[in-house]
Amino acid sequence: MHDVAARAGVSHQTVSRVLNDFPGIRPETRERVLQAIRDLGYRRNMAARALATGRSEVIGVIMPEVPHFGPTSTLYAIEHAAKRVGFKPLITTASWEPSSMGEALDFLLARSVDALVVMAQHPDILAAVETTTDVPVLYVLTGNSHAERSVAVDQVAGTRLALEHLYDLGHRRFQHITGLSGLTEAQLRRDTFVRFLEERGLEQLPVLEGDWSADAGYRAGLAVEEGVTALFCANDPMAMGAIHALEERGLAVPDDVSVVGFDDVPESGYAHPALTTVHQDFTEVGLRAVTALMEIINGREPGELAPVEPWLVVRGSTGPAPA
Template sequence: MSDEAAGRRPSIRDVARLADVSHQTVSRVINNHPSIRPETRERVLQVMSDLQYRPNRAARALVTSRSQTIGILSSSSTQYGPASSIAAIEAAARERGYWVSTANIEPRDPSSIAAGLAHLMAQSVEGLVVIAPQMRVFRALAAQPLDIPYVTLQSTELDPTHALSVDQMAGARLATRHLIELGHRHIYHLAGPQDWIEAEGRMRGFLEEMSASDIPTTAPILGDWTAEFGYYAGRELLRVRDFTAVFSSNDQMALGLIHAIRDEGLDVPGDISIVGFDDIPESAHFWPPLTTVRQDFAELGRRCVDVLLGPVGDSAPVPATIVPELLVRSSTSAPRPL
């Protein structure tokens, strides 16, 4: 190889020259074209190995119109739910021979949404998953026409033809019904941020289940998903102890609530029962272990990929909604009299 070639990454033309074939032949080998003789294929692959040549995926996409890449537009990849969804999609995509490229956006900045989409489209992604559970993101996306298959998570009412979701309302109703069936009638709801679609669904589920049992409610408390806020809310609520149970919109805030209750010298669940949502890995190890609503993120990821690429074999069409599961642990029990 020349000194010039040695000082840069090997190219498809370097492979062609050393294998004594055309660069079109190398391209056919890379793309598993059936017209290549076995001995030619082996010779090209050996040279590629010797040179440690890796095909340029973007260039390959231009030739084949296939990038083998799924794009994810995410506005909250640090939260447990979205982060778990991304990991599940990546695992399901790898099983189908695909890679995933993620663009993180700032949902309060419409230009960030457009830039994130442009970044993914420049990579010739074959499909798109939108994990941006703030309502303002979907309003911005409505002005961005997409010419590739896409699926949105937790946006059933905003984009019903492309939505795939865990039924947040059903999960919230399971949690609330569990407390009601234990005998609780004084139940508070610690909700998530107002603009989050999941938070809205869980709040609506709580209110509907309370209404169905003809139990009066107080206004839900709007939180920020953090254990710190759960602790702060718990300290404030305990100034006037007029409740026996709290349904928290996620497990982290539930952890903060348990901390606040213990700091007041009270017992969970003896004095106050707590239910969370998500079933984060640590929730089974809270003290007491947390009763919570579990979302099947692995199944959600598999369904996302099946929606974009089509089901494997003769599989049935992909259902748009996954029903969550209530996991009853030790943080809930029948109430004591106030």
């Protein structure tokens, strides 16, 4: 910066002002500085800037350890939204063990991130984070729990859309393949499933434990009970695995069993049969998250953090209940 100042024949402070778009710089001076910057290929050192200002224009993002569709899509959405306001995400993964979460936090906070996005998949850690720091924190992908500080797709609504669709088609014997045990979204879908059956007075068959993977879906599909006609899967890959298993067992989809997934991954329209699924708009989630964080960073109150509404995409994997 000093060199730039010398070359432009001004003080380093003037260079700083040009860089930060301060008012009250003669256009001619500004041009001289900009030219010097170009000539020298100067790039400002953000570490120094961060030290002086306490801001870094970086958003810390804590991701789950396994790269599933939801988190990665959201990450991309955050990146794109953040880029437009000059921020970038600094990524770290953490499991839900407190030590892992603690390390992730330490790392990000030590780098003086301006905000934190926690893709908190486990309820226990939520509180722990907030007490550790005064950096604005937003939870993402937590269903609609922690509504105060969370941006998420409404899991309860999504689950109900799927189940009502099946119910309306005449199905009365339901089973559910869960997401990875302990994660808030998996738990919300599961709880809503159980409650739905209760409300309608339907038989509670055992819930099948999954972990989001197509492999788990396949295994669970092998364990689906006889007589079940409606299978609600906590995500699309598990639905694909389950369909594969059902067909191996001689059960046709949707003639014998209707299957619904969750996420609407881009391939789901081309599965066989094409998958009926709940669409989640992760782009919107990322956008709202970044928008809200910017409000907080700039000292304004973020608007209402309404849950993002999912919608049902009906395709070939669901049909009327067999007689």
